[in-house]
Amino acid sequence: MSRKDRMSGNQAIAVAIRQINPDVIAAFPITPSTEIPQYVSAFKADGLIDTEFIAVESEHSAMSACIGASAAGVRAMTATSSAGMALMYELLYVAASDRLPIVMAAVNRALTGPININADHSDSMGAKDSGWIQIYSENAQEAYDNMLMAHRIAEHPDVLLPVMICQDGFITSHAIENIVIEDDESARAFTGEYNPAKHLLNPKESLGVGPYSVSAFYMEMKRSQFEAMNNARKVIRDVSEDFAKRMGRSYGMFEAYRMEDAETAVLLMGSSAGTGKDAVDALREKGVKAGLVKLRVFRPFPAEELATVFRGVKALGIMDKCDGFSGNGGPLGAEVRAALYGKSDGIKTCNYIFGLGGRDIKVEDFRVIFGELKDGIDGKPLPDCRYIGVRG
């Protein structure tokens, strides 16, 4: 039986970890993800889990320990944010190319420069090309549900890739919300046991992990990662469908909100979707055909499905909680426009940079965006990219 509760996103992730009872967690504290290993340590001290908790000296070591543990054949997890993830970057690529199904709870926080501890997506967007599957959560419930699905996606033999489950720092990680928690038995049964086909601790078979790949092999290795990432599309869909069947909450590659006849729409990821939906509801009441798409899976990128969902839209605001400093906008802007090109041409777009370093996005901001998009349809030129919610 599931139960209703109230807790923060970090607590929700910690409960999922307790239910999954992974073999190894290696983590180093960094705001706002610190609570996750803290709760896990308490579970361990209270005898609720038999996880090996490795209190490492840095995030570089945290990911290194996860790689070692995963190669040895066990479930390995970590949690991190911002500069912590940046310190892992070298090893993120190793985890992906070694095809180790490590799961990370990523609590999104701005990267330093200037120093800031609040939410934006610059940390995980920096890791977008590392070969990790990236799944974003709007609230504590989604963070919990995504975490319960993560291992099955990562460990599927057609995939074997590490997965990061992202949620917005403080907004989701620390705000206490209502949530449905599954009973331990159902949660554990859903995640299942992990029995890797090949692992280092198998005394019957010698194995070498992470060999040097000269130029005669490196490209074949990357091609194989490309295949695994593409295979992940079906596996994510299958696991999400099974989750819906067993737990009653259904998830796709993205959530399309009031998109059926939408003329103007916005696309974004994470916690800001709630505010966006409020704005859409208010506009719909006034007869404005507004819609919203909340991207859940950023890696693999659901390009074809996005081109389809936006087909009837006349103007689209692509909202990045991260600037890519290309001078043309953020990573979502670039990828969504590339997805539309040649498949859903003629849609006017503007790439909005918003919510950096924890800056609030308000219903009023969405009203401005939808207003500009409408003006765009009426012939007023839309800028390629602009900051919203910035002074001056």
Add this chain to the structure above:
Amino acid sequence: MTKENMMRMINETSSWREITAGGFVYGEGNSEFFNTGDWRVRTPVWDESKCKQCLLCYPVCPDSSIPAKNGKRLDFDFDHCKGCAICARVCPFGAIAVVAAGEEDAQ
């Protein structure tokens, strides 16, 4: 899987589909299939007539390129010898000469 089978299965002509996930290497001791001898710019030449089989050269070879059998060394394994010439330095009897690679026959 035997070493020979594995090397037949995965080599520089293998497609990405044939290479194991993560490049995992199954089986041990397969570095001998990687011939590093062609890196050599100097070649040790063993003069069996001067050799007293003291075996001082055998343990100092960094690449196990001096095979030994029944307490006696054999000629170099030139598939893997990189020509470092440490063996020549330790030989007390001048039984190992070092020549430029390609000029072995001149000896």
